[in-house]
Structures are given as structure tokens and as C-alpha cells.
Amino acid sequence: MSTPTSDVHATSPAAEYLAFTLGQEEYGIDIQKVSEIRSYETPTRIANAPEFVKGVVNLRGIIVPIVDMRIKFKLGTPSYDQFTVVIILNIxxxxxxxxxxxxxxxxxxxxxxxKPAPEIGSAMNTDHIVGLGTLDERMLILVDIDKLMSSAEMGLIDAVAA
Structure with a gap:
């Protein structure tokens, strides 16, 4: 007799993730949330925006807030080079x-x-981590970008974009 969990795995299709790096770690987000990938250009800074909001850019008439994930995840001082990109998301x-x-x-x-995300304890908020994707020797930290980009912080981002 099979368990409901094994039935889910048997019928669940494969999912595609856009892999990106922040520092030494590799992350993945649902490719269906990605609208486009652009080279980094310095955004227009907005006064009183949270530190992780670098500013806004005008993307074909839409004001788009730009979130620096290295600052958001507290992964050290960001540096911007020819490989730095901005992933435009529809959330x-x-x-x-x-x-x-x-x-x-x-x-x-x-x-x-x-694999399920490990329980790290209260020191770090892992609500936005879906799990760990394993592919040969690679490991992707799978991020629920909807959860990450929602919450009270998004209210701040909405205020910046307005």
C-alpha cells in the first residue's frame, strides 16, 4: 500500500529552476516567476528605502524596485561586476x-x-526556503520567491515604487 507522499512524487512533474549565485552559494527560483534577466545598471536611489532596496529603474514605463539579495541575506558587502545581473520577477x-x-x-x-530544508532554529528565518535541490555534486538552495518577496518588507518596497 502506497503512502500519499509517494503518490505525490509519482505524479509530480519535474520543475525548472533558474540557478544563480550569491557569494559561494547557489540558489534556485521557479523559472515561471522570471520575466527577464538584465545586466546590472545603477538604480535611482530612493530616500528612506530599506538598505536592501538599491532603488528603482524604469523598465519600459514600469517603475521597478531593485532588491539586492546579497544585502537582504546578509552575505557581506555586494560588489558589482560584468557578471552581476538583475532578474526581473513577476510576483x-x-x-x-x-x-x-x-x-x-x-x-x-x-x-x-x-530534499526538505534543514531545521536551523530561530537564529535564521528559513520560511522562504523550499528545500535543497541536488544534481550530481551541485546543491541548489531553492527559494520560494513569493514568500521571500511578500511580507511586511514588500509594503516598504511598494512604498518605494509609488
Missing amino acids: GHRVVGMVVDRVSDVTTLLPEQI
């Missing part, structure tokens, strides 16, 4: 850009390649 009714060190590829993961 609900919002368009948001996130700055990452580099984008590597689109990776297809089967459900059995995704």
Missing part, C-alpha cells in the same frame, strides 16, 4: 528586480531530487 501583481552575483543556468529537478 502576484508586482514586478520586482533582484540583484544577484551571476546566473548560471536553468536546471530541471525531479521531486525526488528535492
Whole structure:
């Protein structure tokens, strides 16, 4: 007799993730949330914006807040080079850009390649981590970009973009 969990894995299709790096870590987000990938250009700074909001850019008439993920995840001082890109995301009714060190590829993961996120404790908020994707020797930290970009912080981002 099979358990409901094994039935889910048997019928769940593979999912595609856009892999990107921040520092030494490789992350993945659902490719369906990605609108486009652009080279980094310095955004227009907005007074009183949270530190992780670098500013805004005008993308074909839409004012898009730009979030620096290295600052958001507290991964040291960001540096911007020829590999730095902005991933433009469609999240609900919002368009948001996130700055990452580099984008590597689109990776297809089967459900059995995704392990649950480890319990780290209260020292770090891991609500936005879906799990860990394993592919040969690679490990992707899979991020629920909807959860990450929602919450009270998004109210601040909305205020910046307004």
C-alpha cells in the first residue's frame, strides 16, 4: 500500500529552476516567476528605502524596485561586476528586480531530487526556503520567491515604487 507522499512524487512533474549565485552559494527560483534577466545598471536611489532596496529603474514605463539579495541575506558587502545581473520577477501583481552575483543556468529537478530544508532554529528565518535541490555534486538552495518577496518588507518596497 502506497503512502500519499509517494503518490505525490509519482505524479509530480519535474520543475525548472533558474540557478544563480550569491557569494559561494547557489540558489534556485521557479523559472515561471522570471520575466527577464538584465545586466546590472545603477538604480535611482530612493530616500528612506530599506538598505536592501538599491532603488528603482524604469523598465519600459514600469517603475521597478531593485532588491539586492546579497544585502537582504546578509552575505557581506555586494560588489558589482560584468557578471552581476538583475532578474526581473513577476510576483502576484508586482514586478520586482533582484540583484544577484551571476546566473548560471536553468536546471530541471525531479521531486525526488528535492530534499526538505534543514531545521536551523530561530537564529535564521528559513520560511522562504523550499528545500535543497541536488544534481550530481551541485546543491541548489531553492527559494520560494513569493514568500521571500511578500511580507511586511514588500509594503516598504511598494512604498518605494509609488
